[in-house]
Amino acid sequence: MTANLLDLDLEGLAALCERLGEKRFRATQLFRWIHQRGASDFDQMSDLAKSFRGKLGTSARIEGLPVVSRHESTDGTIKWLFDVGDGNAVETVFIPEDDRGTLCISSQAGCAVGCRFCSTGHQGFSRNLTTGEIIAQLWHAEHFLRKHLGTSERVISNVVMMGMGEPLQNFSALVPALRTMLDDHGYGLSRRRVTVSTSGVVPMIDRLALECPVALAVSLHAPNDALRDNLVPLNKKYPLAELLDSCNRYLEHAPRDFITFEYCMLDGVNDQPEHAEQLIALVQQHRRAGVWCKFNLIPFNPFPASGLIRSPQARVTAFARMLADAGIITTVRKTRGDDIDAACGQLAGDVKDRTRVADRMAQQRTIMLKQTPVEAVANKET
Structure with a gap:
């Protein structure tokens, strides 16, 4: 299971970056993308090296709540x-x-x-x-x-x-x-x-x-x-x-x-x-x-x-x-x-x-399986 980066404060994110062979300052850039800009897709993070984004794509995710x-x-x-x-x-x-x-x-x-x-x-x-x-x-x-x-x-x-x-x-x-x-x-x-x-x-x-x-x-x-x-x-x-x-x-x-x-x-x-x-x-x-x-x-x-x-x-x-x-x-x-x-x-x-809520959630999750997290949130909020 990949790590959800919303679980990590800045120090935790810096430790993750080090484990991935990256400098600690990369954590600050990543932290800003997540929390200041609301990014959930690593490909959006244009000032991060492509190799770093590739590592993140296989070891981490940014996942909010449905x-x-x-x-x-x-x-x-x-x-x-x-x-x-x-x-x-x-x-x-x-x-x-x-x-x-x-x-x-x-x-x-x-x-x-x-x-x-x-x-x-x-x-x-x-x-x-x-x-x-x-x-x-x-x-x-x-x-x-x-x-x-x-x-x-x-x-x-x-x-x-x-x-x-x-x-x-x-x-x-x-x-x-x-x-x-x-x-x-x-x-x-x-x-x-x-x-x-x-x-x-x-x-x-x-x-x-x-x-x-x-x-x-x-x-x-x-x-x-x-x-x-x-x-x-x-x-x-x-x-x-x-x-x-x-x-x-x-x-x-x-x-x-x-x-x-x-x-x-x-x-x-x-x-x-x-x-x-x-x-x-x-x-x-x-x-x-x-x-x-x-x-x-x-x-x-x-x-x-x-x-x-x-x-x-x-x-x-x-x-x-x-x-x-x-x-x-x-x-x-x-x-x-x-x-x-x-x-x-x-x-x-x-x-x-x-029981009623669980049934509604199951229906929501069935729909969301076909969507990215960003699409799912956008569709629910309209």
């Missing part, structure tokens, strides 16, 4: 469903704003954490994605959007690892993917504009701080251990005190001077004034010098299996005001992509009925 579907919301949000094999699929969401373009990327097929308010968790866990499968989401989205919008400029300015899965439970594949996103010869994203969201895998937060510190968002969702145990089962292993201590350690390496705490607002569950008071006390107890955290309150996106409903807007506003009055920077997330099930916590979508 697109099962693409949906565009009335607000401009785009959601892709990608086939990752064996009846599994993952979702990726592009969220356009006036000053940025954000891509929400999945790290696992399904999720093992099982948060009560997340539809992905109710789907169950299938497997970790490879580095190439993580990067393929960005690779496809960036170059599709350039063609779609008729621009040669970079469209995606921000990446959030907030799609399906717990990124820090797929650490070995995550870090090379992050390095490719950050590399100036790849996507050139700022560490401040790449965010890893975690439900609180404490040892991996510490490792991320040392190996590839980017912006960190923590799914908090409760102000005390008893409630968080119920909403985020991982809390039983890594309770709040340990989690917040690890956040403070992370700040010694982070590109930002704050951690974002995500808090899904659930009617009658975690949205009462006493919960806000407990959150304030929790933050003050672990406060370090200066601003060390920000809260992002997230309106819950209901789904039947959760048994939960969204907090009324007036209660969300009052909750936010209590935090702000205590000196905690607080925002309320604007819900995007509701009409295509692309909003926060909804990423299970078309994956729910695995």
